[in-house]
Amino acid sequence: MTACALWGLETALVTVEVDVANGLPAFVVVGLPDAAVQEARERVRAAVRNSGYEFPLRRVTVNLAPAERRKEGTGFDLAIALGILRASGQLRTDVRALCFGELALDGALRPVRGAMPRVRHAASRGIREVVVAIENAGEAAACGVAAFGFGSLRDVVEHLDGRVRAAPSSIPPRAEEPRHQVDLAEIAGQETPKRALEIAAAGGHNLLLVGPPGTGKTMLARALPSILPPLDEEEALAASTIHSVAGLADPGHPILTARPFRAPHHTASHLALVGGGSPPRPGEISLAHCGSLFLDEVAEFSSAVLDTLREPLEERSITISRAGGAATYPALFILVAAMNPCPCGHYGDPAVECRCLPEQIERYRGRLSGPVLDRIDLRAHVPRVPYERLRDEGRERSSAVRGRVLAARERSRARTRTRVNADLTVSEVRRYCGVDAETEILLAEAVRARRLSARGYHRVLRVARTSADLAASDVVRAEDVALALLLRADP
Numbered sequence: 001m002t003a004c005a006l007w008g009l010e011t012a013l014v015t016v017e018v019d020v021a022n023g024l025p026a027f028v029v030v031g032l033p034d035a036a037v038q039e040a041r042e043r044v045r046a047a048v049r050n051s052g053y054e055f056p057l058r059r060v061t062v063n064l065a066p067a068e069r070r071k072e073g074t075g076f077d078l079a080i081a082l083g084i085l086r087a088s089g090q091l092r093t094d095v096r097a098l099c100f101g102e103l104a105l106d107g108a109l110r111p112v113r114g115a116m117p118r119v120r121h122a123a124s125r126g127i128r129e130v131v132v133a134i135e136n137a138g139e140a141a142a143c144g145v146a147a148f149g150f151g152s153l154r155d156v157v158e159h160l161d162g163r164v165r166a167a168p169s170s171i172p173p174r175a176e177e178p179r180h181q182v183d184l185a186e187i188a189g190q191e192t193p194k195r196a197l198e199i200a201a202a203g204g205h206n207l208l209l210v211g212p213p214g215t216g217k218t219m220l221a222r223a224l225p226s227i228l229p230p231l232d233e234e235e236a237l238a239a240s241t242i243h244s245v246a247g248l249a250d251p252g253h254p255i256l257t258a259r260p261f262r263a264p265h266h267t268a269s270h271l272a273l274v275g276g277g278s279p280p281r282p283g284e285i286s287l288a289h290c291g292s293l294f295l296d297e298v299a300e301f302s303s304a305v306l307d308t309l310r311e312p313l314e315e316r317s318i319t320i321s322r323a324g325g326a327a328t329y330p331a332l333f334i335l336v337a338a339m340n341p342c343p344c345g346h347y348g349d350p351a352v353e354c355r356c357l358p359e360q361i362e363r364y365r366g367r368l369s370g371p372v373l374d375r376i377d378l379r380a381h382v383p384r385v386p387y388e389r390l391r392d393e394g395r396e397r398s399s400a401v402r403g404r405v406l407a408a409r410e411r412s413r414a415r416t417r418t419r420v421n422a423d424l425t426v427s428e429v430r431r432y433c434g435v436d437a438e439t440e441i442l443l444a445e446a447v448r449a450r451r452l453s454a455r456g457y458h459r460v461l462r463v464a465r466t467s468a469d470l471a472a473s474d475v476v477r478a479e480d481v482a483l484a485l486l487l488r489a490d491p
């Protein structure tokens, strides 16, 4: 029997060898199984009996090969049970298919997390047929193999022995791109924050929105997916794989069509945000891969949790170290954070007086630590909208903005094929973000007056490059640099 091990996103085919020998009745599983795999013995024994088969009253040895690779989780149950039935002559046919799934004590077959990467790996090794739980069949079929989904061990055996002919699952259709939550045209005023959002979408820059309550910060963040380019084939596969591993794939539409937009609450645990556990699962930052991560009320998140964002913001992935090895998940997302300017929310608000003490304000803003703030290229103030503007007509729709974003990304792709402007290396910044002598003076003054670090300086140039791309300009102009500096004001 062949199953597939999953370790983070790493996969390996596992051959389940079963030997039934004379001797005192025993059931041993060897080959570096973790606790959940050891418990497979109890599940398999009960499932075999309760499906109407006999569990051999002899010495049963199961080897999971290659033995040196650690095996995790409950996905080996099905292959172990089938191996025992085959070795004891109750299953008549040799099985070539990849088989995985968890067994319930009553013999029901349950889905497991990570069906997509397992089946993709098996397909790359020439396996053309897969037997899984019904709930995993859509994910398996999406990987281009003949996928058979069943509800119980008994149904699997009847199918394999040819007594009942099941039809393979059809390839699930790609879902339509969903309607977006918020269209930019619904948001009154806020020209500068909208501009910042457009730059964020075009260059993959992180964005912080600061302003009093009720001015549209949450609306703006929720409008971001409506101006991002559609997922390409490779991105769709990568993002869908992570959802599969997290157990969040939609059985009917396992391949994502919309860029992920994840908005974890500030009470979310470290585990939920970053990922981990045993077996490890990806957290919100990886579920946001190829999309955006929205941290609303960012100052309410614990600073320990915010500090863990440093690694993914820099590396675009997260490595979770654990006993027996590390698991790495990708985490390439646009970070959008929103916060009030102070605890009461009205500092700098002409309409309502702020009641906070200066040290309270200081402490509140200090929550977003320097290293994280330093990785946010764009910081926009979101002021109260004057009454007259609330009734404005003729605001630009997201579809128009998205058109500019797509064109800007085309331009940047012509320079660096795979990366957005936010990820330009220092040498690429030197190469592609050159400015004329006059603009250089403007920059030098800003660096001195604002005490910009070298990193801050490069970030300004990357944002300026995106602004120029949006204006279809080959050169970075003075106005691009001025805008980049404006959108880097302190929160």
Ligand SMILES: Nc1ncnc2c1ncn2[C@@H]1O[C@H](COP(=O)(O)OP(=O)(O)O)[C@@H](O)[C@H]1O
Binding pocket: 186, 187, 188, 189, 190, 211, 212, 213, 214, 215, 216, 217, 218, 219, 220, 385
């Ligand atoms: N700029 C705006 N244009 C239109 N409606 C707005 C605007 N700002 C706020 N609103 C209205 O107020 C509600 C709250 O806005 P929200 O984005 O949650 O504000 P914030 O996050 O800044 O507190 C929205 O659902 C919307 O009805």
Ligand SMILES: [Mg+2]
Binding pocket: 214, 217, 218, 296, 338
């Ligand atoms: Mg809000």
